[in-house]
Amino acid sequence: MKNKFLRTVVWEVQYLTPPPAVRYCKKCGRQKEFVSSGQFRVNAQRKYLDVWLIYKCSGCEATWNLTVLSRIHPKAVSRELLDKFHGNDQILAHKYAMNTDLLKRNGCKIGPYDYKITGCAAFDGPVRLHIRSNDASDVKVSVILREKLQLSRKEFEDMLSDGRIQSESENDLTKCRLGKEILLVIS
Numbered sequence: 566m567k568n569k570f571l572r573t574v575v576w577e578v579q580y581l582t583p584p585p586a587v588r589y590c591k592k593c594g595r596q597k598e599f600v601s602s603g604q605f606r607v608n609a610q611r612k613y614l615d616v617w618l619i620y621k622c623s624g625c626e627a628t629w630n631l632t633v634l635s636r637i638h639p640k641a642v643s644r645e646l647l648d649k650f651h652g653n654d655q656i657l658a659h660k661y662a663m664n665t666d667l668l669k670r671n672g673c674k675i676g677p678y679d680y681k682i683t684g685c686a687a688f689d690g691p692v693r694l695h696i697r698s699n700d701a702s703d704v705k706v707s708v709i710l711r712e713k714l715q716l717s718r719k720e721f722e723d724m725l726s727d728g729r730i731q732s733e734s735e736n737d738l739t740k741c742r743l744g745k746e747i748l749l750v751i752s
Contacts, residue, residue, distance in 0.1 A: 571693040571750065576684035578698040578709060578743060583662035585676035586620055592627040598676045599629050601662035605650045606630055614639045616650050618661050631671050633661055663700040675703055682713045688751060693733075697746035704743050706736070728752075 585598035599620035606617045614637050617630035633650075634642065649657045661667060665675050680702075696709060710730065711721050724730045725738060732738055733748040741747070 571691055573693045573695055574685055574688065576682055576694065576696045576709070576713065578696065578702060578704065579681050579683060580663065580698070580700055580702075581679040581681060583659065584665060584668065584678040584703075585623065586629070586631065586668050586671070586673035587676045588629065588673050590622045590624065590627055590629075592625045593622060597625075598623045599673075601631075601658065602628075603655055603658040603662075604653045605633070605658065607647075607650050609639060612638060614642060618658060631661070631668065631673075633667070665701060665703050680704065682709060684713075686713050686715075691750065691752035694749040694751050695746065696743060696749070698743055701745050702743040706732075706738050706741050706743055706747055706749075709743065710738070710749075724751075 583601050585600050587596055587598055589595070590597040590599070599622050602619045602621050604619045606619055608615045608617075614634060615632070616634040618633055620629045620631055621627070622629070639647075646657075668675060696706065707721060710716065711718065714721075716724070721730075722739075729752050730738060731750045732741070733750060736747065738749075
């Protein structure tokens with residue numbers, strides 16, 4: 566059966582909170598979750614500009630600065646973007662807080678975070694499943710599928726080995742992460 570003739574079902578993965586950054590807290594003396602405060606710190610030293618997103622320890626409220634921009638020339642940033650940093654624009658803060666690659670580049674592990682999956686899980690035959698998210702995600706595709714379809718690990722692995730779940734881009738569905746989107750065929 567050709568994939569273009571299959572009915573397409575769309576699932577949206579929506580994040581309820583930004584992912585916490587897991588790192589060592591000097592006050593607590595151990596690894597703790599740091600959550601975004603939604604506020605930026607901007608520092609201009611002579612010819613250079615630095616911008617950080619402020620995070621707070623979930624245990625003691627100690628702060629840690631996530632480097633957003635470092636040692637760049639002020640003219641390299643648009644006036645509009647700089648005003649958003651100065652004004653603690655919540656949409657911009659959310660965008661940077663959701664950027665798991667930025668968190669990893671800053672030496673953090675990504676803690677667990679809440680999300681919900683919307684879309685129909687009842688299929689009446691083979692379907693082309695499009696799973697997508699507005700924000701890039703580190704959540705494994707296997708976790709999303711097992712949760713939404715209410716499958717045990719064994720049932721999921723059986724469906725994979727039987728070819729009843731396949732990735733259109735031939736990703737290893739036991740290991741791959743969602744990112745922004747993935748296309749699957751479920752029969």
